[in-house]
Amino acid sequence: MKLYISRYIFLFTVVLLISCGDDQSEVYNVFRYNQINHITSLDPVFAKSQNNIWATHHLFDGLVRLDDSLNVVPAIAKSWNISEDGLTYTFILQDNVKFHKNKCIDENRRVTARDVSYSLRRLISEKVNSPGSWLFTDKVDGPESFEAEDDTTFVMKLNQPFIPMMGILTMQYCSILPQECVEYYKSDFRSNPVGTGQFQFKRWEENQALFLVKNEEYFGGTNHNLDGIKTTFIPDKKIAFLELLNGNLDFVNGLESSFIHDLLTQEGDLLSKRKEALNLIKAPYLNSEYLGINMVNQPEGSPLRVKEIRQALNLGLDRKLMLTSLRNGVGKPANAGFVPSGLPSHDPLKVQGYEYNPDSALILISKAGYDSSNPLPEIELFTNKDYLDLTTFIARQWQEIGVKTKIEVLESSILRDGMRKSSVPFFRASWIADYPDAESFLCMFYSKYPAPPNYTNYSNSEYDMLYEKAIKTEDIAERYELYHQMDNILIEDAPVIFLFYDETALFFQKNISGVSGNAVNLLMVDDIKKEREIGAD
């Protein structure tokens, strides 16, 4: 018995010793990046947030996609035609697109128009209940609106013209997938994705890491030199940055407020001590940060009911100072409407928003009937803990124009639920473009939409009329003119406090090239080249 025990102890020690020396030599050229949030599903109809979107973007293609400058360019569809009345979209497909090899599908199975109609019908099916089903709500009549005419011709029929539709089709929700695989794997398709993308699925240790390998038969040919992509899911941004500095990651995106001073100067450049090791690209990000004011559900006597006060709050905020002191210059002051810079329709000359002007703010406040004998009641601002520093800064600025603000910190999901139910009258929020068209932002103030997108319960008949006209206007200049008019109405009525237009900060190793920032914050690996360090093997 004694002998046995000592044997086990010996065995255990040996196992421990062996496992200590796990070597991870780089045989392949693998691009390694981190995502803060776990991937919940690799099925593109559940690509609701960045974590899922990035992975499904590597794995799948849609009919069309976005290029770096946000133009809609061909992907699986090589050309398309929109009818005079804007209702019928006809797509001609490439005939050489192959699905990834998998046991659920014939080898060399090519994409046909039937796959397209199947994928889009699946997206809107009530049984699947995809978080992306809203894309076609009230825009198509039903599954029969997506029809394969022959192997390479796909026809989509809308029930009313909707000009941003091509932008919608670039979203990951509209990826093309093979019916036989969805039926083979059923609910496990989420962890066995089969698509046509530049990379195909290899392994997923859920919540830990995802590994994709290069698709050698990609129809577009490939320009990157990667053999694989590894995504890790380190939930702590600080640790992810440490891993980047230690060389265990190739790429990290986003900012971490407690770490920012160790990376960036006040002006938003890399610190000189970091420049030797890292590269940085900043790019506009189609994300508008704002404070929303519920226009219907304001408590009795709330000063936010008064337009002049809302305008004064907009004037009393030094956005530039806010960005340099809190975000090291990452982001642009939102002084040209709600539609952020980075979209082609953004035009600071035609849409002039609020600049910092505390004197005019004071005049507006007294005009609204508030003075020292009748002081402004305290305003309650709801936020989540991630934006406590930002809201505190704003509250301090407003103090200078005599506005007292009480900050209430709620848990993110509780805050969002409150916004949806209109139970928080004044809240911090942001809106990310679903597709690169100003309509994706301006829809937030269309009175016929519920919350979301219309979190402020804003209602203005002139605005609604312009919105309805804009989504039917094909002429770009004319449509942009309508967008500008809508943005100017928002500035005048001020249902929101405009804060800033977000930017993405991409940090990557010196041996990586070809990284490009784009405004939808999609990680495009098309041109990424990773130089292998000599002697790495």
Place this chain on the structure above:
Amino acid sequence: MKSLFYTFLSSILVLVSAVVLISSIIYLAPVDPARLTFGQRTDGGALERKQAELFLDKPLHIQMLYYLNDISPVGYGDGVRYKSKGIPYYKPFVAEYSSGVLFKIPYFRESFQSGRSVSALLIDAIPKTIILAITAMMIAIFFGVILGIIAALVKDSLLDQVILSVSVLGISVPSYVSAIILALVFGFLFRDYTGLNLQGSIFDINDIGDEVIVWKNLILPAIALGVRPLAIITQLMRSSLLDILTQDYMRTAKAKGLTFKKVVINHAVKNSLNPVFTAVTGWFASLLAGAFFVENVFNFKGVGGLTVNALINYDIPVLLGCVIFVCIVFIGINILVDYGYRIFDPKVRG
């Protein structure tokens, strides 16, 4: 036999009340878990359909009854849902599509967030937590016994004082505090020398896409988790050995000419281990609970990590699955300890 039946019955009662209590707390939070499964935009009735799918449109007590019906091996219903989810069931008394009593394996539903079955998530996570807990316990027993023996043999010396005071510190520091300290010191400051990671689980994918088992990620969490039992075992071992060393038969052993080594190892240590092992079994359950915090610090993807993540996302089925797991562990170990005493200790049996 009768007492076994009562134990079983009370265990079920504890389980059901835990489920009811935890789920009421979660359900009463002003959050709509269905909303959290969508992106920033939802319109066109998708949210309402989701709420109906997850039974969130029903009143709270109905939701709970449905859930208890799902997790119970004996339930009532027509079985259509179980069929579509691939849960085997047996409905002996009524026709195919009508409702009746049915027997099935417990159905823990699917995660709201990922749609993956909770049973699969638990089967993934439980072994990691158990490996962690067992390793921690092994470390605690190994070092605790040795330190206890040393302290007892050199009683009242400086070394004894040091061991005693360090063990008092070990008992009073909560495991998540020691976890953070260990992570910072050995996973960050001295990383170059230790080669350990700040965070990580034992199952991972390496840079060429192969599955690997990274045992070294077990070291720090296991030590962090083992510190408290280690300190307690040290003290138990010390006092128990001291107690035995004063017994009459020790004097007899010495008197018959046995060497000091033989006396201590063959007679004293062996006998003084008894109270230590009884304490260890009792500790094991609370060790699993302590693992929650330690796992969170080290991002170790066991049941603790699963629970915390489920809490953040209001993923009710996953959370309840974890709660039920912990309940079963506690109840199971309590019963074991209870019956263990009965078998080994004649005093309790009477």
